[in-house]
Amino acid sequence: MSILNADLHCHSTVSDGTLEPEALAARAKANGVELWALTDHDEIGGQHRARAAAQAQGLRYLTGVEISVTFVEVTVHIVGLGFDPDHPVLVEGLRRTRGGRGERAQEMAEQLAKAGIAGAYEGALKYVGNPELISRTHFARFLVETGVCKDTNEVFRRFLTEGKPGYVPHRWAKLGDAVRWIREAGGVAVIAHPARYAHSPTQEYALFTEFKAHGGQAVEVVTGSHSAAEYVKYADMALEFGLAASRGSDFHSPDESHCDLGALPYLEGRLTPVWDLLADRIH
Incomplete structure (x- = not known):
């Protein structure tokens, strides 16, 4: 079902959010979210807490993470959903990514x-x-x-930001590595908020092509940093590349975030929702 208030992208104090996983679960439930995932940056240490909190709220839950990768010299984020949070390949890959x-x-x-x-x-x-x-x-x-x-x-x-006095680039994981870690742990890899990257149309096409070739299966279409026109653009790209569609606010903080948990428009009916690929992984 496309018509589901799923929020599959947000951050807690385990990475750079300001709320604890338990507070996020309560906020998601209060805001009408029906399926939730906590996707902290390069870290899955909050997953067991988030799942327990979601269950206490009567909220369906998918495990999540947002992995930083470098693609054509630009930092790109890949969300993983529905994986085993104790899988050794994923745990070790993320540990190395955090190291820098x-x-x-x-x-x-x-x-x-x-x-x-x-x-x-x-x-x-x-x-x-x-x-x-x-x-x-x-x-x-x-x-x-x-x-x-x-x-x-x-x-x-x-x-x-680049060219300013406090900016220092970081070499992240490779795109193929991040997708492989997620897949080996039983999850689905998702390109996060594609409109945010400083890619030319050719580079963006290359990102989607390479992502798909590595086994990536979905893209965030409706997200807090996309405009209404971008919802349509990335819905079209999801269909062109045979990718499922995801939806997530990218919520970090009540004081800083443009979009609250659960406040996004629904996915279009023509799209395959990513949660259809993960029905057996929802807790």
């Missing part, structure tokens, strides 16, 4: 210090639920708290 974040964070702090902002690493750490997953979002919250910027959007514009 601490080093990158130290370099970001050094660059910000040169721009006159001292103590950024220690400041960012205050916002980190999991020090292995320190990210640009945590630095952004520190820069807002200290009054350097008025909100996190301004921080990213001024400091944390």
